[in-house]
Amino acid sequence: MTRAQLTRAHARQVLLPLLTAGLILGAWEAAVRIGEIPDILLPAPSAVAIRLYETLPFLLKQAVPTTLETIAGFAISTVLGIALAVLVSASRLAREALYPNIVFFQLIPKIALAPLFIVWLGIGSPSRVTFSVFISFFPVVVATLTGLTSVDRDLLRLCRAVGGSGWKTYAQVRFPAAVPHIFSGLKIAITFAMIGVIVGEFITAQAGLGYMILFAASQAEMALILASIALLCVIGLLLYGAVVAMERVALKRYGA
Template sequence: MTSTDQRKKPATASTGTRARRRRPLRSRIADWVLPLILVVVIVAVWQAMVSFGGVKEYVLPAPGAVVKKMFSDFGTFADQSVPTIIAIFVGFALAIVVALPIAVAMVYSSVVRRAVYPLLIIAQVVPKVAIAPLFIIWFGFGQLPKVLMVALICFFPVVIDSMVGFRAARPESLMLVRSMGASRWQAFWKVRWPWAVPSIFAGVKVGITLAVVGAVVAEFVGADTGLGVLLITARGDMDSLTVFASVAWLTVIGAVLFGVVELLERVLVPRRGGRRSFEASGSL
């Protein structure tokens, strides 16, 4: 190798490093720009339908009117958001607290897995809208039925993705730490838990979006306060503007909660080539 080649090699490596640094930046910009463009197009079509398509205002309010309603009645929407958000947080936390131990038990015990897994499937396929009235009958009105509905609807994706993550640990890594004298508990924390965290967050991200759905479903069936109650009342009054504004508030709440979970994942989870498990998906 000549001296000229030796001088060129570091420059090439440096150029490659700079290129790798620029690519993620462009990718991050695209992640925001492309959805923003799509949203602008949808809003423009929406506005055109109202302005030039002959769609009545009470059928489809203009996007500007919906935004104005959100801010003009900010106090009302904020007050009604509090019980909904409380139910989301408490129910979601309850789902995680219950799901993780069950996932661990199913990984370590085939008897538990064979006994519990079919019940999880049955509980998931039952429509949650059909269960919500029973919660009202059993637990009355208030926050408890909403919390239980949120926990029920969030539970399945969290427990399934957690189980998949715990089972995905490399057997050779487990045998290595056990051969070094580690207990089963130490092997769990050193191998299974780090390996499962990305999959757990995958289930948590699915669950947090379903938590908003669960809270609103419970408020539709029977509740005293909440955005779901406000939405149902507005629907009964044929107030489509308030309906759209309530849906917009729920959308913002769901997006913010998902963003918080996404941020926690980026902070707490080391990147492993983008490996994620999305085997669990919730549905009503």
């Protein structure tokens, strides 16, 4: 593929989503104005943009705890998920003892358990981070386990034939081969981590974008609710983009 073709392909990947979003926002704006929908029910995108501009410094301040707790929950779930996947894939006993229970916990409606974390850990940041980990580590476990167990069997036989130890095989063969799967789980986990933090803020927080959404709802400030959600979307895209950037670095590093 030539450089011009690559440029057109990248431009298409960027412009098409932007064009689609613009059409949706334009239709929204037109529907609100033509239908004369009151702002208390559905403000126009222009009204949301104005409200976001007016409150941006304050909303950015509220975004700090939400972002930091999301990153903390994501980091812990990454370490915990990969460690559990390695343990489960390395030991048949661990797989039989742990994996069914991991799946069982995944089937539990997690939102219903959020108040328990408040009772156990209080109303501070630890309860929100812990709930974020609880809701986001499972995709990391499943994706990493899939990658670790889908390595070419002939390659593993070759490692054993040349005397490679179990952990050396994990470090030099299984883990590099599992990198694409791992990051597939991490992309899901980063969104789940933010969801966990927002749910926690709905219940207990006195700061954060989740708290701002609830506060704005109590004041019937629909434009402020949508402005807070828009800022959450931007933060989520930035965090997701950071994971994608790390994926590219890891793929280059391991040649996956």
